[in-house]
Amino acid sequence: MRAAAVDQVEPAINKFLVVAVAWAVPGGGHLLLRRVQKGVTFLVALTLMFATGLWLEGRIFPLGFDLSQPLVGLAAVADLGIGLPYFVAKLIGQGAGRVVAITYEYGNAFAIVAGLLNMLVVLDAWDIAEGRK
């Protein structure tokens, strides 16, 4: 199904730039492609979801693949899907995680799923940039 907004003139933007922006800023790719409603929704929802994960004392898993802990590596890749908020959180000392907190696993689930959802949003932005949607 094509968006109503598709009737607008599509801006000529490099699709690789769209993907890079879409990954770095949740919803940024859609905003670049003038899908403002979708872009703002993704920006607010995904950023809040990731922040909720941190508030629930979830952990931002470290990059670097340790064969003895493959799930940690996969969780780190999923966390990284959120883009810049991952690095901002690290920079301000968030995401250390408190294993004994009752909400620790919930926090991890929120942060990981926010990253994975942003990966889907990036794919959607790519489809729009390709003219498939």
Next chain:
Amino acid sequence: MTSHLGLMALFSVFVSLVFATLMRDEPPEQLRFGAKLFAGFIGAGVLIGWLLYPLPL
């Protein structure tokens, strides 16, 4: 808010919102689809919770 049900509901709100926005283009359609997804998440969570209630046997 840190109850299991509250966090499940909050999680469902976020996921439903993103999926509805991804999969539908018009805001009224997004609202309807998002509400169905949210109801499905909560309904499935409660149902599975009750099914698991007798475990471990």
